[in-house]
Amino acid sequence: MQFSEIIGQEETKQMLLRAVQTNHLAHALLFDGPEGSANLALALAMAQYVNCEDKQPQDACGRCASCIKIQKLVHPDLHMVFPVANLAKGKNSEAYLTDWRKFLIDQPYRTLPNWLETMGADNKQGNISAEEARNILQKLSLKAYEGAYKIMLIWLPELMNITSANALLKVLEEPPAQTLFLLVTNQPDKLLITILSRTQRVAVRAFTDEEVATYLRQQLNLDETTARRLAYLADGNLAEALQLSRNDTASTDQHTWFAEWMRTCYRQDLISLIKQADQFDGFSKEKQKGLLEYSIRLYRDLFLWQQGAAELLRLPDNEMAFVKNFSKILTINHIERIVHDLNEATYHLERNARAKMIMLDMSLTFSRLIRV
The missing domain is CATH 1.20.272.10 (Zinc Finger, Delta Prime; domain 3)
Incomplete structure (x- = not known):
């Protein structure tokens, strides 16, 4: 994911680019945005940019080995944690990585119900378990393989139980060298205050109606009238607009x-x-x-x-x-x-x-x- 692939959000993109280019990048960023916003897309674009081997002033190059691997979500220094349900397949993210990659590469404007349905767990609730927290600590104990940074991307950390949240807090207090945490949340009020205090908030606004309509026209080839109507109904939630566009009932x-x-x-x-x-x-x-x-x-x-x-x-x-x-x-x-x-x-x-x-x-x- 490159910044150029994300509609709008120019003010946030520039803030992130400046942080890297001026060496003022915090070790933990909290991408705080409503459901259907660009918070996950921006986190993915940031992950690609920081490890890009040929950074451009406004974006990652998109061509180097690191960019290609991150675009496919297979870079060895990109670790991803996300909610899962307690199914026979497993209780942590590792068991669902193949499904997750396919889910995310398709398009990054996703919701928890989308993901649970993909897992075949739409009758269950997702969470990030204590076992997952141990995996985080184990992964971060390793040195970076190829990139400048080890990246730990955590989608919906508000779904951590208290054990996993405390484990995350501990590693945020004493972060390993050259490690970048990218936390993506829809509900920051459900995070521990101590976690909030150890991250730099990246406020991600909802999309405007015009941005949603533009995306629908460009990506789905919808006509102007349909794109504007769906954008109006979605009210800034691009995930909702995409759901509506699929004639979902x-x-x-x-x-x-x-x-x-x-x-x-x-x-x-x-x-x-x-x-x-x-x-x-x-x-x-x-x-x-x-x-x-x-x-x-x-x-x-x-x-x-x-x-x-x-x-x-x-x-x-x-x-x-x-x-x-x-x-x-x-x-x-x-x-x-x-x-x-x-x-x-x-x-x-x-x-x-x-x-x-x-x-x-x-x-x-x-x-x-x-x-x-």
């Missing part, structure tokens, strides 16, 4: 399920609510979380509509219809309570509470609120 399916759930709550149809709770219980963990996140987003849009901020909404027709219809039924207090309960449900779901009971409890509460 996930968003439509989510709305269909959500709309039926809300209609059933409104009818106060207990038998149907129990059936829906059973159906929800049978979904994968990531699909359950995705439905709750979708519900939260739509209720927040409903809140904005009721506050007279319709110009901030980016909604397809089916979602706008829901917002307009339910704005006649729900008060601000109702919406705040519903969003609170949805967030609580997400919290308990992540801690392995029974999905059926979570959904049924919410449904009964929402039935009372909607019909008050």
Whole structure:
């Protein structure tokens, strides 16, 4: 990955280039950006640039042996750690490197659900285990083979358990010589404060609509109208825009399920609510979380509509219809309570509470609120 392959982000690219060229490169960089941003792409471009054998003022050369190996993610001094699920294949990144390379080389604007689906673990939650932490320490004890730097790229370090996070902290406090840590996060608030204090933050903004549309036109040959419409709906999330461009039905399916759930709550149809709770219980963990996140987003849009901020909404027709219809039924207090309960449900779901009971409890509460 070269900087030139990344749409926009010129201010961040220049900051990274200056750090290398002026010998002010910190030993640990934290690429902090929202899901679907260029944080992982920028980290990969940085990994290629620092070990490039013929650095150019604005980019890696893309031709030397080091560049070619990093582009294929096979450079012996590039070590990568990422969340995995507890499957028979293994519990650490090494067991999934072949899948990971293929996943990432295809395109670097990826999400955790994308990766878990690729692993065949979309009904599980990914994490970075204590065993992974031991592997990190072992890898960093070795000298660099070919490059100027040993590079440790960690994708989503917020998914480290406490043991692995403490192990990372220890090595960040006493980093081996000529080692560069590239941490790529979507949720820095979930990292240990002590880890944050030992890294230099690289703030990566979301893409603009124009940048997303440009990428879709250039990479997928979409027409101007389609590219702009998808960019508008994705709201700066390039991973989401790519998902939409593949005519994926996930968003439509989510709305269909959500709309039926809300209609059933409104009818106060207990038998149907129990059936829906059973159906929800049978979904994968990531699909359950995705439905709750979708519900939260739509209720927040409903809140904005009721506050007279319709110009901030980016909604397809089916979602706008829901917002307009339910704005006649729900008060601000109702919406705040519903969003609170949805967030609580997400919290308990992540801690392995029974999905059926979570959904049924919410449904009964929402039935009372909607019909008050």
